Amino acid sequence: MEATIEVTGLRKRFGRTVALDGMTFRVPPGRVTGFVGPNGAGKSTTMRVILGLDAPDEGRALVGGVPYRSLEEPLTRVGALLDAGALQPSRTGRDHLLWLAHSQGLGAARVDEVIGLVGLGGTARRRAGGYSLGMRQRLGIAAALLGDPPVLMLDEPFNGLDPDGIVWIRGLLRSLAAEGRAVLVSSHLMSELEGTAGQLVVAGRGRVVADMGVAELIEAASHDRVTIRTTARSRAMETLAGAGATVAVTGGDTVTASGPPAERVVELLTGGGVPFSEVTAHRATLEEAYMELTRDAVEFRADGAGR
């Protein structure tokens, strides 16, 4: 099976609320794809549609080229963590994994393997109702890994994890992708994905607002803004404006120019004999790039985050 997720033109309404409005993207194998966007952007709904739990009004979602609901032993094809709280509190973590394993024709040996893999250890034999959110996330990830699937889909896996846990999961996700798996990870905080995701699908108001590599995204958000520290503020402004840049005063001895890249700015100032002590090319952070992209897409709703 090809390790991909393909989502094409998904539309879905819950009553009068539009949850998905033409959501389209592809998750390729071999890298971590971040699925980001504010609450209510349609990330969780999209994941439920991919897993065949919710039916879209329009469009389709394919896993390895086929609809999820047609899969035999689906957990050996797609591992998913939707909600770490989806547990029977009186059942132990190990027993939770055991019934899942039995549903796929797997045995207890594989259960103990994934328990070791996520570092749950002896906790697995305690009732899941007493687990911290972090332990539940680990149990959920163990469930996703149970069938050793080529496609993984995790909804907000960083929630509730301590710093150690976040470091652990980032490493885990990278190594899973390095093994050639397609990994889709959603988050509403871009910073969590920094350094982990190679590809980003940014969702807003039920559709994809950007789908690109992380480097590209930062590039696009930086807009070639350059900050110049100079004692000759007005001469610098004249020189740069004359070359077609948009210039603004941003401090007592700083101006910001947008348009020409930093190298051109240095060239212009040197050529014009304008003294300067510092030229800084401004690089946006992933977070800033994301904020800019989703500024229009954020929906503030009195009724909370919706579904």
Place this chain on the structure above:
Amino acid sequence: MSPAAGFARTLRAEWTKFRTVRGWVLGTVVAALLVPLLAAVSAAGSHASCDRNGVETACPEPPLGPDGRAVHDKFFFVHRTLDGDGSITVRLTSMSGIITYPPPDHDEIVPGLVPWAKAGVIVKASMEPGSSYAAVMATGEHGVRMQHDYTGDVAGRPGGAPRWLRLTRAGETLTGYESADGRQWAEVAAVRLPDLPAEVEIGMFAASPGDLTVKQADLGGLIEQMRFTETTAVFDQVKVEGAAPGAWRHTDVSPTPGTNPGEVHHPGSAVESGGTFTVVGSGDIAPVGTDGGMAVELTLTGILFALVVVVVVAVLFVTAEYRRGLVRVTLAASPRRGRVLAAKALVIGGVVFAAGLAASAVAMPVGKHLLRGNGNHVLPVPALTEVRVIAGVAALLAVSAVLALALGTLFRRSAAAVVTALALILLPHVLATASVLPVELSLWLLRITPAAAFAVQQSIPEYPQVVDFYVPQGGYYPLPPWAGLGVLCCYAALALALAVVRLNRRDA
């Protein structure tokens, strides 16, 4: 992978789910323990004894018929011993009787016959009460009948005396005939009595069951009254063929002991004068109903409490998943939703059936033993009937659990599903058997609601040839045992089908 293998995996997963939640396992065990526990408690509190001339003694127990059931075998018998094949032919010239102190005023003895007053000819294996027999007879209101071994009853032509009657024995086959004039004979029926010895008692008899009336009590409930009646039958043209030497003997079969030792209460009698026999008798040759003792299913009343626990466990088996969103994990692991529900139904049904079977298989013998030890008369029934009651009660619990599971899937809410399940299964039964509703309404409730399934525990059947008060309070259900269970199965199947449709149509 074959669908069967896929289903086997889903089934195994659901079984693992069930057994790994301690509360559900414990609930099932408690439900199972409740049945023998309540059987023991209620039996320990049931004492029966009879007063005999001022002395407390064990109550007399009715004789047992050839199939082991308790029977009435009380009549007046004019008889001879017949060796081998033979026959008896008589003309029943008249049949009359009395009914003592009937309503409305209960102040006089009136002439008349109760509907099942009986007089005719009979072949009986021995004088032992409860022994095998066949008889052809005229009745008060039900025409000519051929009856045998207490439960067998075949209708002949309507009408009463005068009437010619004939009964022949050929080996183990007994054939009854009737005739209006003694020339044109019609066969009523032929029956086989495999246990009939070579020597039998052959002759004329008269019997008359008590007159039963039921009236509304002032404070709800009903009052049953039974009054003494008597039949006087006159026979002539009596002819016995075969080896039946000697004179006619007169026997009051199973006489009722009187107040003083040696005395008989309302004795029967027979007078012979010039070939005419006048036989006076009371009593009945018929099976005993639930008023004659305790039915075995009375040891299983604990299933009502077990049912409540079982319904709660079955509902939680599915609603707990909805409550925590676990159902999404389940359906992601097994995307064929109908298969998941079928597996769940099979697991809860199987678990409850096994628990119910163990519970009632223990409760019934324990309860019977304790009841008998306390002097109660437990009506014996054939072993197969006991097996049916035990397995039927287990099936009732199991199918109820499946219905509750389906309701849980439909409502996705525990409380609503539990309340609906109990309102469907338990409430109609409680209302119908608690003497709070008119009898007709009670009977309809037990025909059309899932509570009809309680019929499966009825061990003493309703006999058309016995006048009794066949009502739910007395342990009689309007539907046959398996038909009643079938009604519950229909409800469960319908709810399960709706649940599958809903599960497939709605987002998880």
